[in-house]
Amino acid sequence: MATAHASRKPPRHKAAPHRPPARGGKYVYCIAPQGEPLEMGRIGIGQTPSGVFTVPYQQLVAVVSDVPRALEPTRENVLAHQRVTEAVMARRTVLPLAFGSVFRSRKEVLDLLRSAHDAFGEVLAKMKDKLELGLKVLWDREEIIREIESEDPAIRRLRSEISHQKGSTYFARTQYGRLLEATLHARSERYARDIFGALRPVSVAARSRKLLGEKMIINAAFLVSREREKAFDRQVRELGERLRELTFRYTGPWPPYSFANIRLNLERVRPAHT
Numbered sequence: 001m002a003t004a005h006a007s008r009k010p011p012r013h014k015a016a017p018h019r020p021p022a023r024g025g026k027y028v029y030c031i032a033p034q035g036e037p038l039e040m041g042r043i044g045i046g047q048t049p050s051g052v053f054t055v056p057y058q059q060l061v062a063v064v065s066d067v068p069r070a071l072e073p074t075r076e077n078v079l080a081h082q083r084v085t086e087a088v089m090a091r092r093t094v095l096p097l098a099f100g101s102v103f104r105s106r107k108e109v110l111d112l113l114r115s116a117h118d119a120f121g122e123v124l125a126k127m128k129d130k131l132e133l134g135l136k137v138l139w140d141r142e143e144i145i146r147e148i149e150s151e152d153p154a155i156r157r158l159r160s161e162i163s164h165q166k167g168s169t170y171f172a173r174t175q176y177g178r179l180l181e182a183t184l185h186a187r188s189e190r191y192a193r194d195i196f197g198a199l200r201p202v203s204v205a206a207r208s209r210k211l212l213g214e215k216m217i218i219n220a221a222f223l224v225s226r227e228r229e230k231a232f233d234r235q236v237r238e239l240g241e242r243l244r245e246l247t248f249r250y251t252g253p254w255p256p257y258s259f260a261n262i263r264l265n266l267e268r269v270r271p272a273h274t
Contacts, residue, residue: 025102026055026109027067029084030255031095031120034059040087045071045080052084055106057113060120063088064109071102089255093128095120096255127260129226130204133252135236137195137218139245141184148183155179188217191246196220198239202232207258217246221258229253 027045032038034056044050044065054061063084071077078099085096103109113120149156158176162169195218196206205223212219224232233250240248 024066025069025104026106027065027071028097028101028103028109028112029063029065029081030088030097031113031124032061032063032088032092033124034061035092038063038088038091040084043080043087044084045077047076049080052087055109055113057110058117060113060117060124062109062113063094067102069102069104071100073099085255089131089253093124093130094255095123095127095260096257123260127223127256130223130256130259131226131229131253132256132258133203133222133224133229133232133250134254135195135199135218135220135222135251136216136249137191138215138247138249139188139191139217141214143245144184144187145180148180148187152179152183155183191243192218194243195239198235199232202228202235205259209258223256223259224253 027050029044029052032054038052038054038061040052042049042051044052045067046065050065050067052063052065055064065084081099085094088094103112149159155176158172158179161172162176199206199222203222203224207221207223209219209221211217222232236248236250240246
């Protein structure tokens with residue numbers, strides 16, 4: 001088993017369209033509840049890290065930097081977005097906004113908070129004291145195929161027929177391919193049921209993502225209460241020990257990107273690129 005708890009990667013984001021430089025705007029990283037002042041210094045987005053400050057409205061604050069309106073989705077900018085959001089997460093619950101949320105002025109940031117105050121408040125209440133943990137599970141496909149061929153007499157017979165048959169083997173290869181893929185799918189589904197079933201009691205919610213490549217059988221995000229993080233860690237380790245034929249890649253903790261990532265679509269709030 002291989003694990004990588006606390007590895008770092010950029011959050012998924014929508015690329016902002018190219019815009020010519022103009023008077024600076026306000027970049028919003030995340031929404032958080034009011035609390036003690038957030039003193040984070042110059043850790044924000046930009047070639048020279050920008051200062052990070054808050055714009056308050058009633059029970060909420062937006063975490064903001066001054067930036068040019070022309071903001072490219074470079075790796076450095078995306079990592080800065082993540083860095084600021086994680087710094088806030090260390091102190092309070094956050095609602096991360098999608099990368100590229102730039103507004104023309106402080107007034108428009110206030111318009112955002114005012115128009116979505118109740119909705120933000122409801123989601124913050126649901127996300128309170130929760131974090132996101134990522135889990136990818138991979139297998140050695142060729143090794144699994146060899147194991148299936150040794151265990152399944154029908155697949156083993158077809159494989160032997162293909163190897164020894166003279167002339168066309170099209171029909172046998174077609175049967176073999178269909179039966180093998182069905183068996184691989186059934187086995188991966190069995191693993192997924194086992195793993196999700198083991199992690200369900202120590203998580204609040206789970207979300208499956210697109211599988212990347214033939215080796216990956218699980219790509220998921222789990223929403224976990226802070227108080228259950230150690231229990232979740234322990235359960236992943238136990239799964240890795242029990243299922244040694246699989247590779248577990250475990251990342252986090254993250255802000256709840258997969259469960260509360262806000263993509264703005266508010267008619268009364270106009271981002272700078274509209």
